[in-house]
Amino acid sequence: MADQLRRITLASRPQGDATTEHFALETSDIPEPGAGEALVAVDHFSLDPYMRGRMDDGPSYAEPVAVGATMGAQGVGRVIASRADGLSEGDVVTGMTGWASHAVLPAEQLTKVPDGVPPTAVLGVLGMPGFTGWFGLTEIGKPKAGETLVVGAATGPVGSMVGQLAKAYGLRTVAVAGGADKCEMAREVYGFDAAVDHRAYGSVSEMRKALDEAAPDGIDIYFENVGGKTLEAVLPLMNTFGRIPVCGMVAWYDGAGDVQTTMPALWRTLLVKRMAVQGFIIADHWDRFGAFQSDVAPRVNKGEIEWREDVAKGIESAPQAFLDMLKGGNTGKQIVAV
Amino acid sequence: MADQLRRITLASRPQGDATTEHFALETSDIPEPGAGEALVAVDHFSLDPYMRGRMDDGPSYAEPVAVGATMGAQGVGRVIASRADGLSEGDVVTGMTGWASHAVLPAEQLTKVPDGVPPTAVLGVLGMPGFTGWFGLTEIGKPKAGETLVVGAATGPVGSMVGQLAKAYGLRTVAVAGGADKCEMAREVYGFDAAVDHRAYGSVSEMRKALDEAAPDGIDIYFENVGGKTLEAVLPLMNTFGRIPVCGMVAWYDGAGDVQTTMPALWRTLLVKRMAVQGFIIADHWDRFGAFQSDVAPRVNKGEIEWREDVAKGIESAPQAFLDMLKGGNTGKQIVAV
Structure with a gap:
């Protein structure tokens, strides 16, 4: 002391x-x-x-x-x-x-x-970040076995929870992370089916091509916690009736930077693909914290969820x-x- | 013949x-x-x-x-x-x-x-446009008595359905329409509580001020069928937990024109306000057509819904x-x- x-x-x-x-x-x-x-x-x-x-x-x-x-x-x-x-x-x-x-x-x-x-x-893993991943994935993402999920900051505490739960629910999981080490960690530690290194691509279109290869059946759920280039690369790859839970946009916290997607293009995608975008703040949902703990604490104790x-x-x-x-x-x- | x-x-x-x-x-x-x-x-x-x-x-x-x-x-x-x-x-x-x-x-x-x-x-009124308004308002907008709704193209067949139903459900209804005649029609024929003439304002910020006065408690549901200046004016006025059913964007069908809102600004609003944006195409929802007819046909026959x-x-x-x-x-x- x-x-x-x-x-x-x-x-x-x-x-x-x-x-x-x-x-x-x-x-x-x-x-x-x-x-x-x-x-x-x-x-x-x-x-x-x-x-x-x-x-x-x-x-x-x-x-x-x-x-x-x-x-x-x-x-x-x-x-x-x-x-x-x-x-x-x-x-x-x-x-x-x-x-x-x-x-x-x-x-x-x-x-x-x-x-x-x-x-x-x-x-x-058993606190706010893990709860954020669990809530956004299960209650807004509404995952179905056989679908494909993409999450950014995939080795972070939210992204790694989202990826591991989605995998347990039977989805194909694609990580976006910064650098080869994190991509390896995403695959080896957190069990993602594929990992895309956003630092390896100079342009949105190059990154989109890599994501397209990692998600050959398109993307059903994009768990949004980063914004920026990842969002722009993902949007055209979303499947009809896709879902985007939005809990963060860390790439844009310091400012907008270089943004290519316009509002009309986004709006057209939402309409044409009949997509659902839902912002959420975990503090609104503490009533679900018990359900989160009941689902996730046993998985953590058994070592099914790495952290x-x-x-x-x-x-x-x-x-x-x-x-x-x-x-x-x-x-x-x-x-x-x- | x-x-x-x-x-x-x-x-x-x-x-x-x-x-x-x-x-x-x-x-x-x-x-x-x-x-x-x-x-x-x-x-x-x-x-x-x-x-x-x-x-x-x-x-x-x-x-x-x-x-x-x-x-x-x-x-x-x-x-x-x-x-x-x-x-x-x-x-x-x-x-x-x-x-x-x-x-x-x-x-x-x-x-x-x-x-x-x-x-x-x-x-x-009893076909695709009326059904579009009914479905988007009731199933995506989830209206609650006492809330405020804004709809564009308010004298059109979708907008007038949305406004009249929302009024019947106990919401404050604000029309956006082009020209004084349509605004009068929105109030007098379709019973909107207020009407904003988007042609009367040279800038998004001026139009926003008029909407702010017409919706003093903020906007809970923005039924989106126009895009453009109306969307940009509405976004910052949305209340927390607001809903935006998106069924069209006629202002942008010929091209983007002059757009001020950026993706990061939109994304931030969705997150901070915990909003839900949901694109929909009425052709996906014919299974609800019977429910629409059961609700709306009697209202039309009784003259409660004008067209x-x-x-x-x-x-x-x-x-x-x-x-x-x-x-x-x-x-x-x-x-x-x-």
Whole structure:
């Protein structure tokens, strides 16, 4: 336990690319828990692409992080002081601790990590990213055996969940990932039938040709978490009655870049192919979290669902690890060891 | 009965705007019905925006009309010769006659018009356009009382059905139409709560301001049959969990024109607002036609659903009437009296 609370705050809002300049490391006294609260010493917290959206002002599904405020994140740690019934020193808990070494939270916002579950699993495979993949695939993608699925960021915590579940449901699975190593990981670790390296193609049309070969019967479900070149390459390959669950667009978070597809072309595709595009935010669907755990926790325990972590060491490494993740620098679920 | 069959064929494919030069009037001998067929003298046939798509080559939901072939259309007329059981001379029937004075069709592709129904109603309010509006609104739009709906081409046969049904279901209804006369018609004849004249605004942002005033609680359902400026004006006004059934994009059929919204901006809106966009083609959903008739025919008979027709006189007037319709020149369902 450090003598001071250390936290990463939003120093300023990015205009375009986010850099380490937009973050600050601040220290303060460790607060005492009030009545009904507990003080948690954070061991690990999660870095997720959605956090990039919170750095911007303007309309979004959640309040932006205020300039000067601590960056938000789910964390896991140990209770080191409690004034709440049911929480004792030493309990391993998870909650929205933020990018911080310590957090005081009301007891009802903390959940004990079940025995036998590695604590950091609740940040990834059994937490929000895994739940996002499960919900989007099953409830919006409506997978049917024999269909073909494409997912981007396929070795990430969402994409790897989507690919492994789709494979278990009897679909042909095609990964899109950045670099030969990740493509090999997609095939060898996560069991994708094929993998397309988006970095290997200079143009949308070249990438589309590779996807066309990897998905010879067309694409029925495109699980959208990246946007950009992948989306543009995929769209004309979608089959009639195709489904696109949209939970992210990391390629476009820093700005639009070079976009070739126009609104009329997209609209025509949606109409001609009778496609369904559905945006979703997992926070709207916590009522399904129990169903997710019932389906997926046994698969994880049996080793049917693989998961990997990248651990950045030290809270001060969080901003660079976050920025690297947005560019695809991680290979597993990105977390920070405080 | 004319001595010759007259028909309008596709003379050549448009590159950009369609003009009367792309059509030809041809005559030929009137064919005899074969076994199981009937010869129909066509009284009226329908002109619909979807026909513009059939004039183009390239991927679509239906085969393009071949150059030199008769333009397709639903028609109504009288049987003048029959070699089919159950069809007799004088029967009033409907089927895919095309833009033609006569058609020979197999009996199973002809439907008798029920007694008491004006024959041309089966081309509009009780036919494909009315069904399109009913299906898209009820099955994709999922309207709830108290919500707000916007529909373009609001005095057309699809838009007027959508608006009147939505009003009956307890929604606030906002029409978008071209010109003061149509806006008045939308309010006075079809009962829209407000009407926005898209011709009155030079820019998307001005039109958006008018829509914002007409829909002070935001837009929950945008029934999309026009695309273009209306879509761009509507998108930022959509409420969280909004729905967009997409059945057409007439503003973009001749080409993209001036489009301001980018793919990334659209994708961000879909994600942030958790919206659902669903393309549909009514031909996929004939299994619901009975449910449509059960719901809507009584409303039409009681006068709860208003409908209007524009009748172009003479088959030779069809190409110009069709082109005028694409530009919004009609006020009711556009049909041709042969």
